[in-house]
Amino acid sequence: MGLIVGIVFVAVFSVVALLFAASGAGSAKQDREMLARLDSALAIGKSKSDMSDLLVDVRKSELLSTIPWVDKVLRQVEITPRLRRLLYQADLKWTVGGLLMMCFVAFVLPGYLVYLRTSNIFFALAIGAAFGFGPIGWVMFKRGKRMSKFEEGLPEALDLICSALRVGHSLNSALGLVTRECPDPVGTEFRVCFDEQNYGLELKTALENLTNRVPVQDLRIVVTGILIQKESGGNLAEVLEKAAEVIRERFRLKRQVMTHTAQGRLTGLILTLLPVVLGCALYFVNPTMMSLLWTREIGIKLLYAAGIMIVIGGLIIRKIVNMDM
Numbered sequence: 219m220g221l222i223v224g225i226v227f228v229a230v231f232s233v234v235a236l237l238f239a240a241s242g243a244g245s246a247k248q249d250r251e252m253l254a255r256l257d258s259a260l261a262i263g264k265s266k267s268d269m270s271d272l273l274v275d276v277r278k279s280e281l282l283s284t285i286p287w288v289d290k291v292l293r294q295v296e297i298t299p300r301l302r303r304l305l306y307q308a309d310l311k312w313t314v315g316g317l318l319m320m321c322f323v324a325f326v327l328p329g330y331l332v333y334l335r336t337s338n339i340f341f342a343l344a345i346g347a348a349f350g351f352g353p354i355g356w357v358m359f360k361r362g363k364r365m366s367k368f369e370e371g372l373p374e375a376l377d378l379i380c381s382a383l384r385v386g387h388s389l390n391s392a393l394g395l396v397t398r399e400c401p402d403p404v405g406t407e408f409r410v411c412f413d414e415q416n417y418g419l420e421l422k423t424a425l426e427n428l429t430n431r432v433p434v435q436d437l438r439i440v441v442t443g444i445l446i447q448k449e450s451g452g453n454l455a456e457v458l459e460k461a462a463e464v465i466r467e468r469f470r471l472k473r474q475v476m477t478h479t480a481q482g483r484l485t486g487l488i489l490t491l492l493p494v495v496l497g498c499a500l501y502f503v504n505p506t507m508m509s510l511l512w513t514r515e516i517g518i519k520l521l522y523a524a525g526i527m528i529v530i531g532g533l534i535i536r537k538i539v540n541m542d543m
Contacts, residue, residue: 298314301314301317302314303431304354304357304358304361305317306431307361307365307432307433308357308358308360308364309360309364310357310360312357317357320353321350321351321353321354322350324346324352324353325346325347325350326346327349328345328348328349329342329343329345329346329349329350330342335512336512336513338512338518341521341522344525365432365433367403368403368404368407368434368437369436369465370469371400371401371403371404372404372434372436372437372440372462372465373465373466374400374404375400375404375408376440376458376461376462376465377459377462378395378396378400379392379393379396379455379458380455380458380459380462382395383454383455383458384455389444390415390416390421393408393412393415394412396408396412397409403432407431407432408428410427410428410431411424411425411427411428414427421444421445421448422445422448425444425445428441429441436461436465436468439461439464440458440461443458444457444458475541479539479540479541482535482538482539483535483539485535486531486535486536486539489531489532489535490531490532493524493528497511
């Protein structure tokens with residue numbers, strides 16, 4: 219009986235000892251890894267080759283494409299950062315590789331179909347280029363809508379900041395209030411600025427990053443006023459209140475200008491689309507007659523001339539009705 223009790227005691231003691239040893243080994247391993255990372259960060263007694271395996275990259279890494287070799291190639295192209303910024307400003311979850319692939323497909327398919335129909339390589343390339351620019355045009359349209367929405371929401375955000383400053387909050391706390399109360403895109407962009415300050419960036423750097431992400435003239439004026447006030451002093455709440463009033467007056471004037479130029483913009487749109495729509499309608503009514511435009515040399519020259527004149531006329535009308543505010 220005593221032998222059995224002794225065996226059970228030894229077995230239980232061994233199991234408990236193994237469990238403690240395993241937990242201690244795990245914690246010791248974690249401690250060693252943490253010390254190794256600290257040593258690599260402080261470069262204590264480590265050569266450059268030894269540190270290469272211990273360094274931890276904490277920078278943000280964004281995929282330009284889900285295909286590895288395409289992502290590697292795009293990182294070496296200078297236009298890639300501009301396209302990535304456009305996608306961010308448009309609030310689209312596309313990658314740069316996906317955008318370029320859509321442009322390529324939109325260029326190849328219509329161009330190939332037009333070439334099969336007309337056997338004219340230059341006309342096919344022109345049509346393919348027009349369709350290939352479609353995805354980028356959509357990104358620019360979404361970007362413009364988002365920037366306009368930011369401009370509309372900026373005065374309300376400035377009012378919140380002024381109210382928070384008047385009751386005794388700091389500027390950082392006022393920015394935090396904007397991130398909680400204002401909808402996208404104002405709240406989203408100010409949240410990034412707020413987080414950058416909390417992570418250690420200076421106020422000037424965080425605000426400059428904000429103006430780079432949102433290239434809006436009104437926001438640049440506000441940021442300039444904040445930075446000047448930080449250097450020279452003064453009543454920041456009064457400065458932001460005046461800026462919000464100026465922005466609202468600009469919006470009122472802009473709406474008035476849009477009302478007076480509505481007829482001109484509609485006329486330009488109709489005159490630009492009318493030849494294209496009328497040509498397609500005549501083709502469906504009498505394909506034989508309209509096919510003379512791309513089956514004969516004189517017809518092709520007329521198509522080129524008509525396309526160039528339509529583009530020039532549209533740009534001239536756009537220049538007339540668009541006013542810088």
